[in-house]
Amino acid sequence: MPAVERIAVIGSGTMGSGIAQVSAASGIETILIDTGKAQLEKARNTIDTSLQRMAKKGAITEAQGIETAKRISFTIDITDAEDADLVIEAVFEREDVKREIWQKVDALCKPEAMFASNTSSISITAIAAATKRPELFIGMHFFNPVPVMKLVEVIRGNKTSDATCAKIVQLAKEMGKSPVEVKDYPGFVSNRVLMPLINEAIFAVYEGVATAESVDEVFKLGMAHPMGPLTLADFIGLDVCLNIMEVLQTGFGDPKYRPCPLLKQMVAAGKLGRKSGEGFYKYQG
Numbered sequence: 001m002p003a004v005e006r007i008a009v010i011g012s013g014t015m016g017s018g019i020a021q022v023s024a025a026s027g028i029e030t031i032l033i034d035t036g037k038a039q040l041e042k043a044r045n046t047i048d049t050s051l052q053r054m055a056k057k058g059a060i061t062e063a064q065g066i067e068t069a070k071r072i073s074f075t076i077d078i079t080d081a082e083d084a085d086l087v088i089e090a091v092f093e094r095e096d097v098k099r100e101i102w103q104k105v106d107a108l109c110k111p112e113a114m115f116a117s118n119t120s121s122i123s124i125t126a127i128a129a130a131t132k133r134p135e136l137f138i139g140m141h142f143f144n145p146v147p148v149m150k151l152v153e154v155i156r157g158n159k160t161s162d163a164t165c166a167k168i169v170q171l172a173k174e175m176g177k178s179p180v181e182v183k184d185y186p187g188f189v190s191n192r193v194l195m196p197l198i199n200e201a202i203f204a205v206y207e208g209v210a211t212a213e214s215v216d217e218v219f220k221l222g223m224a225h226p227m228g229p230l231t232l233a234d235f236i237g238l239d240v241c242l243n244i245m246e247v248l249q250t251g252f253g254d255p256k257y258r259p260c261p262l263l264k265q266m267v268a269a270g271k272l273g274r275k276s277g278e279g280f281y282k283y284q285g
């Protein structure tokens with residue numbers, strides 16, 4: 001028996017559209033929800049492009065790509081989530097925004113529906129507390145690009161039940177992913193380790209130890225990273241990196257997590273990486 005039959009994904013940005021794609025690709029009826037039609041249209045194009053790319057590479061057949069696309073419906077009406085067995089939220093990283101959405105979703109979904117947040121660092125326990133079903137609430141942290149990256153970090157909140165965790169682990173496997181279970185502490189495992197690495201790489205540039213290009217070369221050639229830490233920071237978004245460093249600093253109360261002043265300054269200047277056209281590197285198109 002499949003872990004779930006119907007998934008609603010809230011938030012159709014890079015992560016939400018990727019999650020909807022892998023959900024539909026594993027045979028699940030998937031609803032992608034956002035507040036604006038333009039955002040949903042963009043998501044549809046992103047998904048189509050990704051599926052075409054996979055078909056071209058032979059990773060899937062063209063027919064599989066078409067079937068996957070057909071399994072996704074797009075809507076601006078959040079009440080369309082009411083029949084979902086699982087709701088996955090992938091909206092931007094603000095606890096108050098997430099809590100407000102979850103309160104709404106909690107009121108309209110069936111009582112046995114499970115809830116998952118794709119947050120990259122906000123406490124699952126804190127978000128779950130906005131609902132009346134914290135035992136059915138869990139973290140499902142996907143990685144960008146979602147169709148490619150194998151990991152799903154499965155985060156157990158303080159009240160997440162064993163049954164919820166087991167079903168989500170099963171689901172992640174059915175999606176072709178490799179789930180890794182972790183506990184709910186700031187940054188979980190992925191960003192607790194990755195972000196201080198990126199932040200330290202930014203300090204190396206800030207202090208003039210090396211250029212961004214040289215720092216990246218060290219990691220690509222010396223540690224076989226597919227992208228150097230500053231290219232990766234641009235890929236993730238410098239605002240996201242800063243936000244996660246602040247979560248780590250506040251959550252642990254340890255000054256070793258202080259964000260580099262250069263990171264703060266670049267974010268203040270609107271240099272957010274790929275999405276704004278400039279970060280440590282310049283991007284066109």
Ligand code: CAA
Nearest residue numbers: 050053054057120142143144145147148191226227232236
């Ligand atoms: N959809 C489908 N397929 C895609 C894709 C997409 N959106 N993006 C890339 N691919 C596929 C390509 O078709 C290609 O397939 P083959 O191997 O079959 O040829 C493969 O992925 C590699 O892509 P490219 O050849 O275009 O480029 P690349 O070799 O430079 O790889 C990359 C691109 C996969 C992004 C690679 O650079 C990489 O792994 N980078 C690191 C990514 C990473 O660390 N992500 C995690 C970020 S942290 C995060 O997401 C969470 C957080 O909380 C901050």
